Amino acid sequence: MVRSTALLVFATVAAFAGNPAAADQTVYKWKDSSGNLHYTQRPPVGIASEAISVKEGYSTRDDAAREPTPEERLAAEKAELCRVATKNFEMLSGPGAVKRRDEYGQDHTLSEEEKSAERDRAKAGMDLNCPPGQ
Numbered sequence: 001m002v003r004s005t006a007l008l009v010f011a012t013v014a015a016f017a018g019n020p021a022a023a024d025q026t027v028y029k030w031k032d033s034s035g036n037l038h039y040t041q042r043p044p045v046g047i048a049s050e051a052i053s054v055k056e057g058y059s060t061r062d063d064a065a066r067e068p069t070p071e072e073r074l075a076a077e078k079a080e081l082c083r084v085a086t087k088n089f090e091m092l093s094g095p096g097a098v099k100r101r102d103e104y105g106q107d108h109t110l111s112e113e114e115k116s117a118e119r120d121r122a123k124a125g126m127d128l129n130c131p132p133g134q
Contacts, residue, residue: 027052078129085125092119 028040030049043049068076092098098110098118110118 025054027054081125081128082130085122085129089119089122089126092122 025041028043028049029052030038030040030044030047032038032047038044039052043051092115098115099107100110102108
């Protein structure tokens with residue numbers, strides 16, 4: 001059933017795409033009593049339908065699939081840096097010991113002075129990367 005509906009949608013779109021006279025026309029989308037989806041060139045009698053305007057032209061890529069602009073890339077990087085700095089600040093502000101793995105792969109428990117310095121560093125990262133008021 002889904003396959004036949006998809007085929008009908010494809011056939012309707014193909015018919016309009018291949019026919020320049022069909023540009024800027026309307027197609028009607030509706031469901032029958034069994035819940036099957038239909039697309040027709042005329043509205044069904046006595047059944048609620050949705051008018052869909054068919055336009056001439058080319059489809060474009062989905063926004064999620066396009067390459068981000070340099071500004072969007074920078075904003076995403078800053079947002080990630082803000083998220084990490086905020087998480088680190090919260091962890092370093094809480095009670096209890098904080099461990100860090102050193103360059104040799106050994107766990108090291110931070111002293112209170114080291115914890116305070118790391119907390120200040122995380123706060124500086126928040127100030128630099130997080131929007132005001134966050």
